[in-house]
Amino acid sequence: MLVQVVLFDGFDPLDVVAPYEILGTAMTAELVSAEGPRDVPSGNGLLSLRAVSRLDPTSADIVVVPGALGPLPDGIPTILAATLSTPLPALLAEAMSRPECTVATVCGGSMILGMAGLxxxxxxxxxxLGLDALAANGVQVVGTRVVDDGDLVSSSSVTCGIDLALYLLERELGPEVALETERMIAHERRGTVWRAAWELSRRG
Structure with missing residues (x-):
């Protein structure tokens, strides 16, 4: 399976690195951007990461969209909103149009999808801090660490990206793979994953 983790100017490094490392233990994972190969600066100037290719919604099995890192209260919303003027929303819309592709988000990543009307x-x-804003974009907000709505899987605060990645391993490859990875990184997931009723029915 191909996992593409999206980088954009101002991304939160932990939102990116945790899912990238965890999913990369059992899948092919790569860092991408909407513009193609480039060095992408994270928020607060902490570091840059190299996007090796352009986000390819026609071939990715999982697309991970991180949140942003910046000063509160206005810095993060401004960074997230800036992505709307890039090719990213159109590429994400194309990914979401493919039922076989799962779009996953960490922290404010779901705000990008919400603001884009996707x-x-x-x-x-x-x-x-963004739940009300997400709801204002017409999203049915669920206040849990991980929400499974079929081909859309989202997670809340920054460290929840670890739980998100482990859940995706379990969902796609089985509990044995997820459990072995949990042991390797010495992390125990907590909380209940909320799953949409239709998704539960589809999976039997």
Whole structure:
């Protein structure tokens, strides 16, 4: 399976690195951007990461969208909103049009989808400070660490990206793979993953 983790100017490094490392233990994972190969600066100037290719919504099995890192209260919303003027929303819309592709978000990543009008009526979560804003974009907000709405899987605050990645391993490859990875990184997931009723029915 191919996992593409999206980088954009101002991304939160932990939102990126944790899912990239965890999913990369059992899948092919790569860092990408909407513009193609480039060095992408994270928020607060902490570091840059190299996008090795352009986000390819026609071939990715999982696309991970991180949140942003910046000063509160206005820095993070400004960074997230700036992505709307890039090719990213169109590429994410194309990914979401493929039922076989799962779009996963960490922290404010779901806000990008919400502001782009891509998840109206869908169930999702985000950082607690952004729940009202996400709801204002027509999203059915669920206040849990991980929300599974079928081909949309979202997680709330920054460290929840670890739980998100482990859940995706379990969902796609089975509990044995997820458990072995948990042991390797000495992390225990907590909380209940909220799953949409239709998704539970589909999976039997």
């Amino acid at each position: 998840i109206e009526g869908r169930h999702a979560t985000t950082h607690r």
